[in-house]
Amino acid sequence: xxxxxxxxxxxxxxxxxxxxxxxxxxxxxxxxxxxxxxxxxxxxxxxxxxxxxxxxxxxxxxxxxxxxxxxxxxxxxxxxxxxxxxxxxxxxxxxxxxxxxxxxxxxxxxxxxxxxxxxxxxxxxxxxxxxxxxxxxxxxxxxxxxxxxxxxxxxxxxxxxxxxxxxxxxxxxxxxxxxxxxxxxxxxxxxxxxxxxxxxxxxxxxxxxxxxxxxxxxxxxxxxxxxxxxxxxxxxxxxxxxxxxxxxxxxxxxxxxxxxxxxxxxxxxxxxxxxxxxxxxxxxxxxxxxxxxxxxxxxxxxxxxxxxxxxxxxxxxxxxxxxxxxxxxxxxxxxxxxxxxxx
Numbered sequence: 001x002x003x004x005x006x007x008x009x010x011x012x013x014x015x016x017x018x019x020x021x022x023x024x025x026x027x028x029x030x031x032x033x034x035x036x037x038x039x040x041x042x043x044x045x046x047x048x049x050x051x052x053x054x055x056x057x058x059x060x061x062x063x064x065x066x067x068x069x070x071x072x073x074x075x076x077x078x079x080x081x082x083x084x085x086x087x088x089x090x091x092x093x094x095x096x097x098x099x100x101x102x103x104x105x106x107x108x109x110x111x112x113x114x115x116x117x118x119x120x121x122x123x124x125x126x127x128x129x130x131x132x133x134x135x136x137x138x139x140x141x142x143x144x145x146x147x148x149x150x151x152x153x154x155x156x157x158x159x160x161x162x163x164x165x166x167x168x169x170x171x172x173x174x175x176x177x178x179x180x181x182x183x184x185x186x187x188x189x190x191x192x193x194x195x196x197x198x199x200x201x202x203x204x205x206x207x208x209x210x211x212x213x214x215x216x217x218x219x220x221x222x223x224x225x226x227x228x229x230x231x232x233x234x235x236x237x238x239x240x241x242x243x244x245x246x247x248x249x250x251x252x253x254x255x256x257x258x259x260x261x262x263x264x265x266x267x268x269x270x271x272x273x274x275x276x277x278x279x280x281x282x283x284x285x286x287x288x289x290x291x292x293x294x295x296x297x298x299x300x301x302x303x304x305x306x307x308x309x310x311x312x313x314x315x316x317x318x319x320x321x322x323x324x325x326x327x328x329x330x331x332x333x334x335x336x337x338x339x340x341x342x343x
Contacts (some may be wrong), residue, residue: 004285004289005293006029006282007035007297008034008218009215009245009246009299011035012050012248012250013053013054014251015050016049019053022036022249025258026249029258033063033065035066035067035296035300039069040067041069041101041107045327045332050103051090052319054095059309065301066095067097067305068090068097068099069096069099075110075244077111077112077113080118083119083120083122094307100134101223101269103115103174103175103255104139104140105141106158106159106161108165109164115138116175116198124182132141134185134188135187135188136165136175136189137189137191137193138171139171140194140219141220145167146161147162159195170196176205183211187212188214188215188244189301191215192216192221193214194219196224199228199231203239212242213243215245216265217246218261226276226277233282236265236291239290240286243295244260244299245292266280266288267280268280268282311338
């Protein structure tokens, strides 16, 4: 097994009760650094709270990074002015980057706004100009557009991209158009950008957009790769400088999840993975060092940015004010009040 430092770019915390579980699990797995991603845009109960939790954990643990999620109205999207002011505020507070989930099909449908719409342009321009990294979830597995290929659990979670959703190709094209307009915007697309149809597909994207990375947070890519394991092992080794380790860990995640994610990359074991037989990739040490550590530092920074504690209480109040009329507003405000008192 790999003996160097391991950093995880893709971890979620939603509500205060999750934080102790996550912190304990990260310590158990011996992570050198990890990044907490805001998820309020996706999970209404975490609206505002997940960003605040991530900042507070940065104060408690010097190995923690935090990427803020954007706040939108209950329906539609925030205005261009609001999105720009949000990322300015997040940067001033000490967040290390921005997490966008606006390209996930159910969120893309809810906002009704293409990823390359003018509403995002001032924000993206600011992020590019200030070299602020973005971790972006765009699309879902292609088969989510075909309900007959989905599991009951996937359907129950609202992941079916029904006939009202734009196509997989449309949403991907929107995301890549933003990269064409903002070539200096350092972006990591989550879940391998769902680009595991072939090595040519993945290579084409990485060649065309030099500031794009993929994270290896499990989606369906390992199952897709199983049919051409040696070809993909060569790809993962050759492209190791553009890949980041991520797990999608959350409080409800199985204890076995992180060891499994590492086993896939580090060993030659044959395992059952999401319904397919997969021979793990046993990547070389140098490739693992890129994926686990070097690319994390290059993308998120060698050390976390300091939190501006003087701004933190006013940010919590701003977040609480944002809850007017929101789902779970009373629960969220109670959480925020308790977090503010804990400062």
